[in-house]
Amino acid sequence: MVVVTPSEMRKIDQRAIEQFGIPGIVLMENAALKVVEVIEKVYSLKERDRVVVLAGMGNNGGDGLAVARHIFLKGVNVKVFLLAREEAVSGDARVNLDIVKKLGVPLSFVRDESDVAKLEGSLKSVTLVLDAIFGTGLSRPVEGIFAEVIQLVNRMLVPVVSVDIPSGVNGADGRVMGTAIKAMNTVTFGYPKRGHLLYPGRKYTGKLHVVPIGLPPDSAQAVGAQGFTLSEDEAAAMLRERPAEGHKGTFGRVAVVAGSTGMTGAACLAAMAALRSGAGLVTLGIPTSLNDILENKLTEVMTRPLEDHGTGCLQEEALDDVLDLVRDADVLAIGPGLGKSGAVFEVLRNILGRIDISIVLDADGLNHISRDISLLSKHAGPVVITPHPGEMARLTGLNVAQIVESPVEVAQRFSQETGVVVLLKGATTVVCHPDGRVYFNTTGNSGMATAGSGDVLTGIIAGFIAQGYEPFDAAVLGAFVHGYAGDLAADAHGQAGMVAGDILEAVPLALKKMYNLLAEHCKSWSHRI
Numbered sequence: 001m002v003v004v005t006p007s008e009m010r011k012i013d014q015r016a017i018e019q020f021g022i023p024g025i026v027l028m029e030n031a032a033l034k035v036v037e038v039i040e041k042v043y044s045l046k047e048r049d050r051v052v053v054l055a056g057m058g059n060n061g062g063d064g065l066a067v068a069r070h071i072f073l074k075g076v077n078v079k080v081f082l083l084a085r086e087e088a089v090s091g092d093a094r095v096n097l098d099i100v101k102k103l104g105v106p107l108s109f110v111r112d113e114s115d116v117a118k119l120e121g122s123l124k125s126v127t128l129v130l131d132a133i134f135g136t137g138l139s140r141p142v143e144g145i146f147a148e149v150i151q152l153v154n155r156m157l158v159p160v161v162s163v164d165i166p167s168g169v170n171g172a173d174g175r176v177m178g179t180a181i182k183a184m185n186t187v188t189f190g191y192p193k194r195g196h197l198l199y200p201g202r203k204y205t206g207k208l209h210v211v212p213i214g215l216p217p218d219s220a221q222a223v224g225a226q227g228f229t230l231s232e233d234e235a236a237a238m239l240r241e242r243p244a245e246g247h248k249g250t251f252g253r254v255a256v257v258a259g260s261t262g263m264t265g266a267a268c269l270a271a272m273a274a275l276r277s278g279a280g281l282v283t284l285g286i287p288t289s290l291n292d293i294l295e296n297k298l299t300e301v302m303t304r305p306l307e308d309h310g311t312g313c314l315q316e317e318a319l320d321d322v323l324d325l326v327r328d329a330d331v332l333a334i335g336p337g338l339g340k341s342g343a344v345f346e347v348l349r350n351i352l353g354r355i356d357i358s359i360v361l362d363a364d365g366l367n368h369i370s371r372d373i374s375l376l377s378k379h380a381g382p383v384v385i386t387p388h389p390g391e392m393a394r395l396t397g398l399n400v401a402q403i404v405e406s407p408v409e410v411a412q413r414f415s416q417e418t419g420v421v422v423l424l425k426g427a428t429t430v431v432c433h434p435d436g437r438v439y440f441n442t443t444g445n446s447g448m449a450t451a452g453s454g455d456v457l458t459g460i461i462a463g464f465i466a467q468g469y470e471p472f473d474a475a476v477l478g479a480f481v482h483g484y485a486g487d488l489a490a491d492a493h494g495q496a497g498m499v500a501g502d503i504l505e506a507v508p509l510a511l512k513k514m515y516n517l518l519a520e521h522c523k524s525w526s527h528r529i
């Protein structure tokens with residue numbers, strides 16, 4: 001599903017109106033009818049119910065006024081509070097304001113403290129509040145009477161449906177502009193906006209309903225939108241067929257170089273995740289002193305001892321063996337638990353210059369690369385990096401707060417500057433392609449913020465690349481499957497106590513569910529597993 005920015009949405013609306021001659025008031029009416037449909041489905045309003053509509057001066061307010069009219073005509077007790085002077089309302093919103101007035105829909109103005117007190121009285125016995133104060137036209141921080149009204153609604157803990165986006169949430173990046181409505185449901189038009197999917201906006205949005213309003217087909221593509229998210233169906237549709245006649249080689253070979261003393265778990269999780277995501281063969285390169293431990297811990301993964309001079313940490317002399325290990329592989333996952341010694345940096349530096357298979361670079365691998373990010377551009381094959389905000393901070397020289405505030409901008413810029421696929425982990429993980437595409441991942445939960453979770457993700461992505469997925473698709477699907485497995489793990493164990501091993505164990509089940517979904521959609525295919 002395509003995800004747009006407010007400015008792309010403005011272009012989409014403009015194009016529908018100017019190039020296709022669909023009047024703006026028609027789009028507004030379609031939008032309002034869809035909001036009414038969702039409200040009826042979720043709340044099944046009766047005549048005795050009381051609805052308060054909060055309308056701003058723009059088209060978002062216009063939508064709210066049109067919804068108020070429809071609810072009024074159904075006989076429901078509705079009251080509109082307009083947060084604007086009447087003269088300030090123009091265009092399509094004005095048309096709807098005039099209709100509301102002529103129909104006699106109860107209408108009050110909120111201009112000062114005493115009006116806010118009146119609103120508070122009305123909110124005491126309300127069934128539902130419709131928030132149509134600001135939409136995608138929000139252009140500055142919310143202050144004054146607007147902030148007071150929003151905070152009042154949040155304080156009263158009444159059920160809120162937001163029109164298009166919770167008022168106060170920035171549609172471009174999910175930032176709260178001073179204060180914002182906490183909605184239980186949000187009905188948005190045509191396409192989800194980035195602000196619905198990025199935190200904190202995602203939390204304020206509640207359940208998101210994306211409804212059609214009669215826009216011309218492929219509107220988002222026509223204005224060059226490059227954001228997207230995946231529903232379960234869409235993610236399942238990305239899965240590659242697993243040929244019945246396939247053998248180990250068909251499903252690819254993964255080399256994992258990981259681990260050091262005290263960090264053998266990272267190596268195990270990454271290597272096993274590659275197998276669990278469907279790769280045919282996985283070989284783990286591991287410092288020699290740790291080989292016996294790994295041989296014991298792992299059954300299906302092959303191991304390859306690498307020179308460590310008894311230190312439990314990779315030494316420069318390991319390079320030839322690493323190059324040999326990689327010779328037969330389709331992809332190299334390198335980094336988890338490798339440690340911070342200079343020798344590891346030397347190995348990494350030499351590998352990047354000498355091989356051309358895809359590389360998934362994570363954890364300590366990324367910390368080493370921060371010393372010289374030009375190495376990323378030197379690699380002849382595709383590179384996927386999977387930093388968390390701390391690692392992204394080291395890579396870019398920014399601080400963590402800057403990364404968390406603008407994850408998409410930072411990841412996108414880094415991807416474009418270095419030519420690598422950047423998967424930036426977060427509550428909403430984003431994946432950026434150097435060509436500008438951005439994926440917003442919505443699976444997963446905060447129980448996944450647990451040691452080793454990222455190692456599992458690295459393994460899954462490598463496993464997908466080995467099976468022939470394009471590196472960007474592997475990262476996108478990897479983020480989806482990792483989060484999906486995390487959700488299954490949380491169902492089984494709860495978010496507090498789940499550990500990375502639970503996520504790993506749930507990966508095959510997540511994949512099975514997705515393959516089954518795919519099979520349901522195309523019954524004729526023969527790859528149900």
Ligand SMILES: NC(=O)C1=CN([C@@H]2O[C@H](COP(=O)(O)OP(=O)(O)OC[C@H]3O[C@@H](n4cnc5c(N)ncnc54)[C@H](O)[C@@H]3O)[C@@H](O)[C@H]2O)[C@@H](O)CC1
Nearest residue numbers: 013027028058059060134135136137138139140141142164
């Ligand atoms: N044809 C269209 O363009 C359609 C637009 N639709 C609705 O229109 C909305 C966008 O409408 P608009 O562009 O009119 O914008 P909004 O209705 O979101 O609000 C913009 C108005 O609020 C003011 N404003 C912005 N930030 C403010 C702040 N912090 N404090 C006080 N005032 C502030 C602006 O100056 C402007 O007057 C969408 O969210 C959607 O709900 C829908 O009706 C569908 C069709």
Ligand SMILES: [K+]
Nearest residue numbers: 131134165167
């Ligand atoms: K709104």
